[in-house]
Amino acid sequence: MVNYLIVLFAVTLVYLSITERFRIYAGLIALQGLLLFGITFLELNEVTTANLIFIAAETLIFKTIVVPYLIFRIIRQTGVYKVHELAMPGFYILIFTIISLLISILLANQLINPYINTVYMTIALFTMFTGLLIVVTHKLILSHLIGFLILENAVFMFSLAVGNEMPMLINIGILLDIFVGVLILSFFGSKLKPHIGELTKLKD
Secondary structure, eight states, rough: HHHHHHHEEEEEEEEHHHOOOOHHHHHHHHHHHHOOOOOHHHHOOOOOHHHHHHHIIIIIIIIIIIHHHHHHHHHHHHOOOOTTTTOOHHHHHHHHHHHHHHHHHHHHHOOOOOOOHHHHHHHHHHHHHHHHHHHHHSSHHHHHHHHHHHHHHHHHHHHHHHHHHHHHHHHHHHHHHHHHHHHHHHHHHHHHHHHHHHHHHHHH
């Protein structure tokens, strides 16, 4: 079951790299939060009530509900629904995405360590490369927000890669994840707010 969730998570990364509509971005970010909850719940060897509440709050509430809601709200306020027309075409981004997946597999297999889960490390690296790719190849601030949120999910996956036997490490990763997420949303929200009025006038 976990393997299916991991594969589906990887598919969402590919789709995130080539899609052009921000509503789809928001939906995929929500789906990733749901998948991360399922993966974490099934993989933790020590599941306590406190851990379950902590993980559910981060993945189901924060990633699956709060973050997508804020993205949809930004979309409505700015009236920006698609990526910038000067962004790199999806075909080329798809090629770079496939290359980054191959690089992730090679790098993860070089890390021979009994405490590192190779599959999770591969997905964590792939998530990181996908986030960086979106940040580098897109022009709009909202696209960069999506890219940094994907990088935030990479941090979560890295904690899973090394923390399956250490639930406390995953909890630390979750706390860092929440902190970074709030910081990112606050930063980009402040950057977008001064231009919302200008965008509304241009739209009218």
